[in-house]
Amino acid sequence: MKIGITGATGQLGNLVVHKLKEKVPAGNIIALVRSVEKVTEPGVAARGFDYEKPDILKTALKDVDTLLLISASGLEGRFPKHKNVIEAAKQSGVRWIVYTSLLHTDSSSIDLAKEHKVTEKILIDSGISFTILRNGWYTENYTSSVPGAIRGGAFMGCAGNGKISLAARADYADAAVAVLTGRGHPGKTYELAGDNAYTLSDLAAEISRQTGKNIPYKNLSEKEYTEALTGFGIPEMFAKAIAGWDTGASKNDLFDDSRQLSQLTGKPTTPLSLSITEAIQ
CATH class of the missing domain: 3.40.50.720 (NAD(P)-binding Rossmann-like Domain)
Structure with a gap:
């Protein structure tokens, strides 16, 4: 095949x-x-x-x-x-x-x-x-910003207290392989997300814990976050998109607790702490 x-x-x-x-x-x-x-x-x-x-x-x-x-x-x-x-x-x-x-x-x-x-x-x-x-959302969508957050002294976003069920890109790859090589999957739709959900405040707290520095989460309005991103050199179209995704996250659009991903792969999804460690290194 x-x-x-x-x-x-x-x-x-x-x-x-x-x-x-x-x-x-x-x-x-x-x-x-x-x-x-x-x-x-x-x-x-x-x-x-x-x-x-x-x-x-x-x-x-x-x-x-x-x-x-x-x-x-x-x-x-x-x-x-x-x-x-x-x-x-x-x-x-x-x-x-x-x-x-x-x-x-x-x-x-x-x-x-x-x-x-x-x-x-x-x-x-x-x-x-x-x-x-x-x-669901890749953890890397956020951990790519970790070095900048450490340099700037804060992790910024506009996701409020929205819960985000993050999983590493490798977890989603494992799920795809499990489906491609397994049985009984045709005709099915899977909602795939991390085993655990985090707010961006949780993410900032983990960065602080691992670095020993105070890196708070700074919650902005969608407009403010867009302006901050363009200030970092991100093209306006992409900045608006990123801020819009955070707004979706604030509504729990990126939350799921069904654990279908780990059920497919037969193992837990990658912990946020490990992904942050890799981002810091």
Whole structure:
């Protein structure tokens, strides 16, 4: 059985390919990427793949039985790309698509949910066997800001007291591999998130504990946080998006206590403390 992985050199895709090699022969894995020269995993086949070029997608998906469709990057225009891939998969005879969506897509106020929601619909309506992995927030979305918070003396955001069920990117990769190599998953939708939920005050307190410094959480308005991010050099479009996601988190859009992720992988999700330790190092 040939398993195709889109975005295989991206942060999540690369982890999936590496972990999948521990479960299936490398020759059964096809990395679907824009730049084939970036595929470095020994034995893994690399094929040119571009979500925006329908003419090459069908060829790239030849002989692929199972496809992990990792959602496209970017703040806008994901749905047309996903639609291109799903249509090409149908034409190429792909039997099963596993799609990485967003936690609680059907009820989330986070702007990213809109394109995930319509992608889920066309996937379900495609007639191809499917599994939907509604991924929660990566811990790395926040821990990437830890060094800056230490330098600046505060961790900033606008998530208020919202609880965020964080899990490391590697945890989500483990879940994808478990589904791709397991049984009984077609037709199912999983809400994936960390075992434990944290506020950004909890995150700041853990940074303080590990560094021995007082690093408080500074809660701002969405507008103030956007302005702070642009002040750090982040383009305004991305700054607005990041602040908007925090506002969604303040409404508990990123909270889930079902523990479906750890149930899939058979192990606890990565503790926040460990992720912060790695960020500090």
